[in-house]
Amino acid sequence: MKTIVLFRMVPDIVEELEVASDGKSLDREYLRLMLADADNHALEQALIIKERHGGTITVLGEDEPGMEETLFSALCKGADRAIKLNSSPQAGTHARAHWISKGIRETPDLLPADLIITGAQAIDDLDGLLAPMLAQFLDLPFLGTITRLDVNPATGAGTALREFAGGVRGEYEIKVPVVIGVQAAEKPPRYVPVAKLRTIMKSRRLEAVQISDGPWIFPVSEIRSMMKPQETTQAEMLAGSPDEVAAKLAGALLAHGLM
């Protein structure tokens, strides 16, 4: 079974985010990028399936800060092939989905693939979601919000659990090839020891694929302005030493009849 896993780098929102001087985008000077959470789960789910049934995993991501290390990390975890695509000339998830679909088609020996898996969402999805849009551009079936996935390599048939509200899951029958949006893997994503990562960075090489640009026109959501949330409500902040804060909180809870 051949599986492709797609990676995206997104801003680490533990860091302070600032608006750039154009007033429409993020200030990228000190921006730290990290692998999108759900993409990490997508890889984990692919690894679980490989451990069950064998097969190969190819990880693929656009050339962005931190992507190389992320791709090497995937090799450490058990991916077989890692490919870095040149970045899309247009911003946004809609354009990215189209760009990656071109990348998948233009990369040698990548298609046909059985499973194309990525995260169900990313925190910068302003104009779309990668998995369903990619499925449209590749003309493949799609199922998303998945928390469990298995495929019988002999028949190409499998089952997937889709997440609904209130802890309810829906069981779906699937058939490869299919594009899957993973919400969470069956198990927490595994970690890679730094020493192992360093070793593989010395011993393995990433493939680089240059996607041909072309005359393609996308519907553009024009960003007029970007801003930090200007909420009208703001918590009353309790400041001081831990003991002082605790005492203030106790007083507040008492005032609200909660003590």
Next chain:
Amino acid sequence: MAGEIWCLAEQWKGSLSDATFEALALGRELSDALQVQLQAVLLGHAQRAMADKVFGVDRVLYVDNPAFAAPSPEQSAAALATLVSERKPRAVLITLTNTTWEIGALLAAKLRITYANCCKDVRVENGQLMARCVLYGGKMEVDVGSAQECVVFGLLAGVRPAMLRAETDVTVEEVAVAVPEVSCRFKGYREAEAGDIDITKQDVLVCVGRGIQTKDNIELAEKLAETFGGAVCGTRPVIDQGWLPLSRQVGRSGCIVKPKLYVAVGVSGAPEHVEGMKGSGLIVAINTDTTAPIFHVAHYGIAADAVEILPAITEVMANRKAKACATPH
């Protein structure tokens, strides 16, 4: 007719969702501003009676097909694409719940039209539709516009208070649309497994987010919860790490909770989490990041490392409780 505001009426397990009526409330504002009709699209099977319950709209377009007996994003998007191509609405409003949230992206890619995701507001400015969208886990917002003739808007929960029920005559138009066969087929539901504790019935919840740092630190939250006679719950990343069982998850995919006291510990306040706890009586947030969106939802905030502050809070609460118990009444 063309140029109407459409709203996908979300039905799941035989009921219309509350989010549908929030979206319709917004849709009514937009349709009034543009002086066009507000129409709901209901995709269902043997649910003609449900179409009569979609109040506050000028027309309901009801598509009956066995494919819509269970959630099928691909088939829903295909049917909508056919309808949009034929009737050319100005906008399609789609709620971002786990049942419907992928339909907008599929529709936009299918028709090569603009999609605006995570909208907390949509308004009319100089005749154009403008959306305020939430990005980066709620840490940034953007205003986006599109000159396209049709735009799809994905609406966050709470975009407007739900439209109030009104007894009005609804015009229901039954529409026949060809729905393609798909290979991803619904087999059945697996209901939520009962947990040791029902977090929807707790008066006090201490919710741990990624900021709790390690599984071992959850014990600190448990001690605080114990002091109040409450329980610990978690955000999606904590559940996905396997640190707490699925039955303890709060948010869009988990439980909607409304305790008297909700203490959010190391929780950033992403929209999908806030959706599940914003109805709590009193919200206290503890987070080192003073810009975390949770502080816009909380009544009281503490800018501190949860691991350092929780023991102090627990001790003070336990002492006060002990004194209260010792005081003769």
